[in-house]
Amino acid sequence: MSCSSSPSSSPSSLQRNCVWAQGPIIVGAGPSGIAVAACLSEHSIPSIILERSDCIASLWQNKTYDRLKLHLPKNFCELPLMGFPETFPKYPTKYQFISYMESYASHFNVQPRFNQIVKCAEFDPASQIWVVRTQDFVYFSPWLIVATGENAEPMIPRILGMEKFHGDVVHTSAYKSGDGYKNKKVLVVGCGNSGMEVSLDLCRHNAKPYMVARNTVHVLPREILGISSFGIAMALYKWFPLKIVDKFLLLMANMMLGNTSHYGIRRPKTGPIELKLATGKTPVLDVGQVAQIKSGNIKSCDFFTQDGMPKTPFPNGWKGKHGLYTVGFTRRGLSGTSSDAVNIANDIADQWKTLKKDINNNSHIILLNNS
Numbered sequence: 001m002s003c004s005s006s007p008s009s010s011p012s013s014l015q016r017n018c019v020w021a022q023g024p025i026i027v028g029a030g031p032s033g034i035a036v037a038a039c040l041s042e043h044s045i046p047s048i049i050l051e052r053s054d055c056i057a058s059l060w061q062n063k064t065y066d067r068l069k070l071h072l073p074k075n076f077c078e079l080p081l082m083g084f085p086e087t088f089p090k091y092p093t094k095y096q097f098i099s100y101m102e103s104y105a106s107h108f109n110v111q112p113r114f115n116q117i118v119k120c121a122e123f124d125p126a127s128q129i130w131v132v133r134t135q136d137f138v139y140f141s142p143w144l145i146v147a148t149g150e151n152a153e154p155m156i157p158r159i160l161g162m163e164k165f166h167g168d169v170v171h172t173s174a175y176k177s178g179d180g181y182k183n184k185k186v187l188v189v190g191c192g193n194s195g196m197e198v199s200l201d202l203c204r205h206n207a208k209p210y211m212v213a214r215n216t217v218h219v220l221p222r223e224i225l226g227i228s229s230f231g232i233a234m235a236l237y238k239w240f241p242l243k244i245v246d247k248f249l250l251l252m253a254n255m256m257l258g259n260t261s262h263y264g265i266r267r268p269k270t271g272p273i274e275l276k277l278a279t280g281k282t283p284v285l286d287v288g289q290v291a292q293i294k295s296g297n298i299k300s301c302d303f304f305t306q307d308g309m310p311k312t313p314f315p316n317g318w319k320g321k322h323g324l325y326t327v328g329f330t331r332r333g334l335s336g337t338s339s340d341a342v343n344i345a346n347d348i349a350d351q352w353k354t355l356k357k358d359i360n361n362n363s364h365i366i367l368l369n370n371s
């Protein structure tokens with residue numbers, strides 16, 4: 001990002017606003033920024049952390065729901081040089097994670113400069129110095145460390161007609177709990193870990209969540225026989241190729257959770273860990289969501305893809321819910337059409353028979369064009 005104007009233009013105020021950092025400049029006081037400052041301090045290297053909010057780990061403090069727990073065991077989530085307290089449970093709560101972050105920062109005497117929004121950073125080739133501007137100051141250092149996080153900015157998609165909707169539209173980063181949603185229908189858009197866990201929380205507050213799954217997603221049990229799936233995957237990966245590790249995870253997932261595509265959650269073709277490494281897409285770790293989807297407490301709006309194709313793959317894509325069917329959307333030409341047509345006709349014929357029986361038993365129902 002280029003810096004076109006300084007916060008203040010006169011030479012004297014410019015000097016007042018200049019900060020020559022003694023060591024690297026770190027942008028962001030989340031776990032990443034604090035961890036790198038701690039590691040530098042072990043080498044007796046000072047640093048400056050610039051943080052836009054007014055606290056450390058602001059994502060965890062301000063942008064997460066009440067019920068959040070780490071979804072990997074604590075040994076996979078600890079920062080360098082100082083682990084979690086022994087007394088913490090295997091999956092610490094967000095409050096425990098925040099308290100760990102606070103102890104960590106104070107142990108390494110990490111003191112970020114808060115309320116500093118980094119607006120731009122530019123490398124000056126002549127002096128080999130980074131020039132980093134916030135709303136108040138210009139900071140200079142030969143080193144710039146970006147630790148602004150993968151989940152820094154909430155994104156609410158533009159949905160046609162949304163402005164006419166009079167209910168709340170809330171990003172998961174602003175969602176705290178299902179309190180206040182009792183008996184309400186809530187559409188949850190997105191089925192990553194956030195969407196899935198918010199849907200579960202809504203269920204537990206007796207709301208009625210509906211989920212949109214526009215794409216494929218891997219759901220894995222959080223644990224297999226009491227051991228974290230992630231831990232098993234990492235252990236296997238030391239000895240076996242990735243594809244074998246993924247095959248094992250999928251076998252276990254299918255045994256423990258069943259075929260999730262029956263409930264509108266289709267799996268990507270690439271395995272879960274291979275996909276995570278290639279694209280960053282994290283598998284959903286199940287902590288009870290699948291049971292709620294199976295029992296119909298979380299409903300899935302999932303018959304058609306965005307481009308109008310049935311979501312369930314051939315040969316099972318012909319039947320939706322509430323009497324909705326598709327014929328001929330199989331990418332298999334006329335043989336696909338034949339398969340769909342037979343299935344649909346058989347399915348409707350079964351219902352037809354039941355309906356006729358009901359009509360014969362209830363003489364007050366009149367069927368037009370009754371044969």
Ligand SMILES: Cc1cc2nc3c(=O)[nH]c(=O)nc-3n(C[C@H](O)[C@H](O)[C@H](O)COP(=O)(O)OP(=O)(O)OC[C@H]3O[C@@H](n4cnc5c(N)ncnc54)[C@H](O)[C@@H]3O)c2cc1C
Nearest residue numbers: 028029030031032051052058059070071072117118148149
């Ligand atoms: C709900 C949730 C749960 C998660 N659970 C786990 C888990 O269980 N296990 C796991 O391994 N990972 C988990 N993750 C992944 C997550 O990315 C990490 O846990 C962690 O917070 C990442 O740390 P970070 O410091 O890189 O980013 P962040 O925590 O996002 O911190 C970035 C910081 O940079 C600041 N910043 C951004 N832009 C600027 C700017 N321009 N100027 C100044 N400051 C700026 C932000 O205010 C923020 O404080 C979770 C993520 C989320 C969203």
Ligand SMILES: NC(=O)C1=CN([C@@H]2O[C@H](COP(=O)(O)OP(=O)(O)OC[C@H]3O[C@@H](n4cnc5c(N)ncnc54)[C@H](OP(=O)(O)O)[C@@H]3O)[C@@H](O)[C@H]2O)C=CC1
Nearest residue numbers: 069070071151157189190191192193194195197214215282
């Ligand atoms: N307990 C825990 O530890 C938790 C951890 N996390 C972590 O936080 C990180 C962020 O997770 P999360 O917030 O779920 O974000 P993700 O990016 O993982 O998931 C976003 C989801 O929203 C979908 N989506 C985006 N835009 C649209 C749209 N316009 N219409 C329909 N669907 C849409 C995406 O679909 P598509 O795939 O098609 O892009 C995807 O399914 C992850 O690393 C996750 O593991 C989150 C919550 C809890």
Ligand SMILES: O=C(O)C(=O)Cc1c[nH]c2ccccc12
Nearest residue numbers: 071072193230273276282283285
């Ligand atoms: O919680 C997250 O988003 C993580 O990035 C943790 C994580 C890294 N690799 C994984 C593989 C499977 C599940 C979670 C993770």
